[in-house]
Amino acid sequence: MRRVKVLYIGGCGRSGSTLLDRMLGQVPGVCSLGEFTHLWSGLLHNAECGCGAAIRDCPFWRAVGERAFGGWETVDVAEMLHLQRAVQRQRYVPFMMVPALWPTYREKLERYARVLSELYRGVQEASGAALIVDSTKHYSGAFLLGRVAGLDLQVVHLVRDSRGVAFSWSKTVARPEAAHRGAPMNRYSPGRSSCRWLGYNAGFEVLDRLGVPSTFVRYEDLVRSPRIELERILERAGVQPDGEACSFIEGPEMSLRANHTVAGNPMRFRVGNIRLRVDDEWKSKFPPRHRRLVSVLTQPLLVRYGYAGEGPRDDGHRASFGVRRYA
Ligand SMILES: [Zn+2]
Numbered sequence: 001m002r003r004v005k006v007l008y009i010g011g012c013g014r015s016g017s018t019l020l021d022r023m024l025g026q027v028p029g030v031c032s033l034g035e036f037t038h039l040w041s042g043l044l045h046n047a048e049c050g051c052g053a054a055i056r057d058c059p060f061w062r063a064v065g066e067r068a069f070g071g072w073e074t075v076d077v078a079e080m081l082h083l084q085r086a087v088q089r090q091r092y093v094p095f096m097m098v099p100a101l102w103p104t105y106r107e108k109l110e111r112y113a114r115v116l117s118e119l120y121r122g123v124q125e126a127s128g129a130a131l132i133v134d135s136t137k138h139y140s141g142a143f144l145l146g147r148v149a150g151l152d153l154q155v156v157h158l159v160r161d162s163r164g165v166a167f168s169w170s171k172t173v174a175r176p177e178a179a180h181r182g183a184p185m186n187r188y189s190p191g192r193s194s195c196r197w198l199g200y201n202a203g204f205e206v207l208d209r210l211g212v213p214s215t216f217v218r219y220e221d222l223v224r225s226p227r228i229e230l231e232r233i234l235e236r237a238g239v240q241p242d243g244e245a246c247s248f249i250e251g252p253e254m255s256l257r258a259n260h261t262v263a264g265n266p267m268r269f270r271v272g273n274i275r276l277r278v279d280d281e282w283k284s285k286f287p288p289r290h291r292r293l294v295s296v297l298t299q300p301l302l303v304r305y306g307y308a309g310e311g312p313r314d315d316g317h318r319a320s321f322g323v324r325r326y327a
């Protein structure tokens with residue numbers, strides 16, 4: 001049976017993962033699912049698909065349910081959500097790496113991995129895509145997919161300047177889904193954002209060290225040179241983009257058609273032409289004391305990822321951390 005190629009977008013939230021997910025999803029032969037980890041809760045609450053239909057009414061997701069399980073009505077979605085929560089958490093990653101040490105956990109992990117294997121195969125069959133994109137972001141999701149039979153997993157490690165990420169998490173953003181319309185998304189303090197940024201990026205550094213094929217991408221480069229970066233990602237993922245594959249991008253503009261993403265930031269609902277622009281509002285609006293705090297806390301990885309220019313003085317950390325190379 002043909003193996004399912006999955007490209008997992010990983011990194012800290014507010015780093016442009018939905019943007020990259022949307023870009024990849026426009027390429028012929030590529031199917032983007034958005035933050036696929038939220039499928040079960042989406043089915044439970046019949047949330048909005050990226051196409052605007054309720055997930056259970058969306059023809060694409062109905063086809064996936066049919067192919068994977070013979071229809072969603074055969075699946076106890078609440079039980080799946082419960083099983084997912086028992087298996088897929090960032091703090092369970094050590095268990096995923098050596099499940100033999102925890103027999104009770106291993107039994108749940110193996111059971112959930114079998115479900116995911118069927119689910120991704122269902123997506124492949126329903127979409128006919130050569131590459132499936134999952135922009136879940138959490139490193140636990142990538143470690144988990146590494147345990148799923150029949151998948152060829154690759155990762156895009158997407159990084160954005162920690163000050164931009166922390167500023168974004170400090171702002172109030174309304175949730176776009178009908179069920180939560182007007183309710184604010186989570187907010188984090190600069191200190192907490194810094195810890196999350198370090199933790200998420202460190203998780204993907206570990207995956208890279210473990211040999212999971214990984215492509216490093218900076219949000220700022222993606223926005224400034226979208227076509228070059230997208231073609232680089234596709235080539236690394238084994239998709240040879242022909243001249244037309246990325247023709248929806250012209251200079252700083254790109255044209256988006258509707259998709260079937262199950263979750264993500266409000267941008268997943270955008271269709272039509274959009275103009276890409278680096279969001280660096282933090283440089284003028286993030287209070288200096290917050291900016292300094294984030295710079296100091298995230299300094300080692302900021303330097304490694306090439307963001308030292310806007311940061312505090314070099315205090316010697318560079319000696320022990322190499323600058324991340326493009327691969
Ligand atoms: Zn849909």
